[in-house]
Amino acid sequence: MATKQLGIVTTQYFQCAEPPDELVLKSGERLGPITIAYETYGPLNPEKTNAILICHALTGDAHAAGFHENDSKPGWWDTMIGPGKPFDTDRYFIICANVIGSCKGSTGPSSVNPKTGKPYSLNFPVITIQDMVNAQKLLIDHLGISKLLCVTGGSMGGMQSLTWAVMYPQMIHSVIAIATNYRHNALQIAFHEVGRQAIMSDPDWQNGDYYGKSIPARGLAVSRMIGHITYMSEKSMEEKFGRKLFSKERVGYDFSVDFEVSKYLRYRGDSFVQRFDANSYLYITKALDYFDLTEERNLDAVFKNIQSKFLVISFTSDWLYPPHQSMKIVRALKINDVDVSYIEINSSYGHDAFLMENAGQAHVIEHFLARMLLERKNTAMP
Amino acid sequence: MATKQLGIVTTQYFQCAEPPDELVLKSGERLGPITIAYETYGPLNPEKTNAILICHALTGDAHAAGFHENDSKPGWWDTMIGPGKPFDTDRYFIICANVIGSCKGSTGPSSVNPKTGKPYSLNFPVITIQDMVNAQKLLIDHLGISKLLCVTGGSMGGMQSLTWAVMYPQMIHSVIAIATNYRHNALQIAFHEVGRQAIMSDPDWQNGDYYGKSIPARGLAVSRMIGHITYMSEKSMEEKFGRKLFSKERVGYDFSVDFEVSKYLRYRGDSFVQRFDANSYLYITKALDYFDLTEERNLDAVFKNIQSKFLVISFTSDWLYPPHQSMKIVRALKINDVDVSYIEINSSYGHDAFLMENAGQAHVIEHFLARMLLERKNTAMP
Numbered sequence: 001m002a003t004k005q006l007g008i009v010t011t012q013y014f015q016c017a018e019p020p021d022e023l024v025l026k027s028g029e030r031l032g033p034i035t036i037a038y039e040t041y042g043p044l045n046p047e048k049t050n051a052i053l054i055c056h057a058l059t060g061d062a063h064a065a066g067f068h069e070n071d072s073k074p075g076w077w078d079t080m081i082g083p084g085k086p087f088d089t090d091r092y093f094i095i096c097a098n099v100i101g102s103c104k105g106s107t108g109p110s111s112v113n114p115k116t117g118k119p120y121s122l123n124f125p126v127i128t129i130q131d132m133v134n135a136q137k138l139l140i141d142h143l144g145i146s147k148l149l150c151v152t153g154g155s156m157g158g159m160q161s162l163t164w165a166v167m168y169p170q171m172i173h174s175v176i177a178i179a180t181n182y183r184h185n186a187l188q189i190a191f192h193e194v195g196r197q198a199i200m201s202d203p204d205w206q207n208g209d210y211y212g213k214s215i216p217a218r219g220l221a222v223s224r225m226i227g228h229i230t231y232m233s234e235k236s237m238e239e240k241f242g243r244k245l246f247s248k249e250r251v252g253y254d255f256s257v258d259f260e261v262s263k264y265l266r267y268r269g270d271s272f273v274q275r276f277d278a279n280s281y282l283y284i285t286k287a288l289d290y291f292d293l294t295e296e297r298n299l300d301a302v303f304k305n306i307q308s309k310f311l312v313i314s315f316t317s318d319w320l321y322p323p324h325q326s327m328k329i330v331r332a333l334k335i336n337d338v339d340v341s342y343i344e345i346n347s348s349y350g351h352d353a354f355l356m357e358n359a360g361q362a363h364v365i366e367h368f369l370a371r372m373l374l375e376r377k378n379t380a381m382p
Numbered sequence: 383m384a385t386k387q388l389g390i391v392t393t394q395y396f397q398c399a400e401p402p403d404e405l406v407l408k409s410g411e412r413l414g415p416i417t418i419a420y421e422t423y424g425p426l427n428p429e430k431t432n433a434i435l436i437c438h439a440l441t442g443d444a445h446a447a448g449f450h451e452n453d454s455k456p457g458w459w460d461t462m463i464g465p466g467k468p469f470d471t472d473r474y475f476i477i478c479a480n481v482i483g484s485c486k487g488s489t490g491p492s493s494v495n496p497k498t499g500k501p502y503s504l505n506f507p508v509i510t511i512q513d514m515v516n517a518q519k520l521l522i523d524h525l526g527i528s529k530l531l532c533v534t535g536g537s538m539g540g541m542q543s544l545t546w547a548v549m550y551p552q553m554i555h556s557v558i559a560i561a562t563n564y565r566h567n568a569l570q571i572a573f574h575e576v577g578r579q580a581i582m583s584d585p586d587w588q589n590g591d592y593y594g595k596s597i598p599a600r601g602l603a604v605s606r607m608i609g610h611i612t613y614m615s616e617k618s619m620e621e622k623f624g625r626k627l628f629s630k631e632r633v634g635y636d637f638s639v640d641f642e643v644s645k646y647l648r649y650r651g652d653s654f655v656q657r658f659d660a661n662s663y664l665y666i667t668k669a670l671d672y673f674d675l676t677e678e679r680n681l682d683a684v685f686k687n688i689q690s691k692f693l694v695i696s697f698t699s700d701w702l703y704p705p706h707q708s709m710k711i712v713r714a715l716k717i718n719d720v721d722v723s724y725i726e727i728n729s730s731y732g733h734d735a736f737l738m739e740n741a742g743q744a745h746v747i748e749h750f751l752a753r754m755l756l757e758r759k760n761t762a763m764p
Binding site: 027029122125126183184185186187189190191193194196197198200201202203218219221222225226229232234237238240241242243251253254255258259261262265266269282286289290292319322 | 409411504507508565566567568569571572573575576578579580582583584585600601603604607608611614616619620622623624625633635636637640641643644647648651664668671672674701704
């Protein structure tokens with residue numbers, strides 16, 4: 001369908017919240033200076049009414065689409081972003097920013113603490129989804145955008161999107177919240193807790209102070225293996241692997257790799273270690289576990305001042321953020337007379353479904369955005 | 383209901399398969415001498431027609447019911463076994479044996495290898511569910527029982543029960559298979575693979591050679607935490623813990639324990655380390671992953687020679703061994719005209735449901751066993 005390509009893209013860096021303008025975090029701590037890594041695709045129109053903010057998930061980054069110079073793999077949501085794609089770069093100005101706490105260009109625990117000249121490690125303050133959103137807001141303000149046409153994302157990206165709509169209702173024309181929850185529940189916390197324990201149990205973790213030394217590779221790999229299981233479904237695992245053996249005629253009767261599913265998980269664990277920082281994994285999982293829009297009031301009350309239109313998407317086989325959690329979001333929005341569409345998409349890919357090429361998701365997003373753009377054109381004051 | 387108690391019980395030890403009568407394992411390796419730890423409850427009738435073999439799950443043991451001297455906690459299935467209980471010790475002779483490979487009295491990797499005078503460690507041969515059953519058969523033969531009234535168990539115990547009925551059809555009058563599968567699938571293997579990696583990544587594991595030194599406590603604890611999550615359900619976790627904080631008014635904004643669910647998992651992990659051997663965990667999870675009744679023929683063909691009556695039980699919220707897997711067992715039995723009853727019990731307790739006090743499970747088992755005993759009385763040749 002799309003013959004044009006986004007082509008080569010580059011990451012930009014925004015220096016913001018320098019002292020004395022530090023970011024005041026939810027914990028009361030202060031963080032600054034802050035760098036935010038971000039990418040943009042497509043042109044911002046003169047009225048600045050076509051900007052869409054894409055929020056990434058746990059281990060994502062600012063590189064959502066197109067190719068970096070000399071890279072063979074495109075950005076993490078390239079199936080969805082580009083000319084003629086649902087997030088159509090011929091029509092929209094797309095922004096994707098790396099969250100603070102991460103290790104992909106934005107300030108996080110592996111960044112150098114200007115007060116000590118060494119990496120922050122565990123001196124980095126514990127951040128929240130709200131803090132990530134406040135950091136993104138500095139970038140959006142810097143870009144001169146007073147109202148976003150849409151904020152969207154899956155999983156943690158969905159949580160940021162909901163948080164934007166709650167914290168800055170007047171800035172958000174619409175939200176597409178995908179495969180997400182309005183608060184982390186016990187099962188979601190449990191999986192993260194085990195992942196963190198795996199990292200913190202690794203002797204190489206050294207209480208976070210491992211930069212320039214051996215990294216806690218084994219613990220981080222185990223963490224990622226756990227995560228990866230939760231992103232798939234029983235059915236997708238069965239279809240992809242079943243009991244297939246890895247380069248063997250029969251099982252080995254030993255503790256080497258027998259099954260393809262084992263090989264795959266070990267591979268995913270080991271390759272993750274090459275691309276992600278263990279402390280960032282601790283900080284971001286903690287931010288997710290702390291996420292609870294209802295910590296002070298119930299969800300109906302939380303959504304009272306919402307001024308955005310909503311599209312909420314869930315996937316049938318997603319057992320990590322199952323449809324019934326999305327439905328609670330929809331119900332609370334409905335009670336507040338918010339214009340909300342909900343779609344539960346049939347998929348066997350589990351939580352990962354939102355990252356896969358999915359015609360159902362692409363189609364509803366494309367049409368929702370076209371409607372939003374039309375609304376904005378009719379109402380925006382240039 | 384039950385006013386009588388089973389009271390104090392003791393574990394017995396059966397020395398079997400001593401050289402030259404070693405057990406020939408599925409791998410082709412030989413194992414011997416073998417000790418089997420077992421307990422029995424209730425009287426064996428003179429005709430020896432009232433014997434029931436209970437098979438335990440991954441980390442279980444021979445102590446299924448009653449109390450050990452000075453113990454405050456009864457055996458692992460005490461809610462189900464005893465006078466007036468479903469496995470009624472006034473009517474049945476109940477046997478429970480620890481599987482080989484375990485660390486609870488039967489021969490396993492922590493046992494002393496008579497050839498070296500040191501613990502087997504990784505020189506212990508990799509065993510299978512079939513090998514566990516063959517070891518149990520030595521015990522049943524030793525007890526002079528030619529036909530068991532019933533073989534039963536949940537989870538891995540269910541797999542042993544199915545295996546008994548397939549390998550020794552003439553010895554099994556009936557089977558109660560609970561919360562189980564006829565082969566380990568990709569998801570089940572995946573969780574075990576991560577658990578094993580957690581143990582084997584622990585530097586204290588030392589390639590299995592840690593006896594008398596530091597044990598791989600951190601890795602084993604992480605393993606158990608993963609397992610424990612899979613034994614519960616989203617709902618039971620939410621009802622038990624939700625986002626409740628552990629002895630705090632608000633979250634700590636640090637990496638200490640915030641949530642009760644985290645505290646609980648850490649506690650379960652740490653206490654498991656006190657009672658279970660890491661190498662046994664590796665061996666038994668591997669036996670489970672190797673379990674596949676259909677490795678040579680399809681399930682219809684596998685069940686062709688079955689001579690037992692079946693009761694198959696699953697639980698609605700069990701996502702580790704979900705009902706659809708039990709239903710496949712039932713379907714293949716039906717195709718072979720086996721007398722099979724199936725019940726899917728409504729429970730929010732997940733896989734652990736079979737271990738909990740559950741009136742539904744108790745009721746169907748009680749009635750099924752009464753029918754089996756009547757049949758045996760009418761047909762047995764004393």
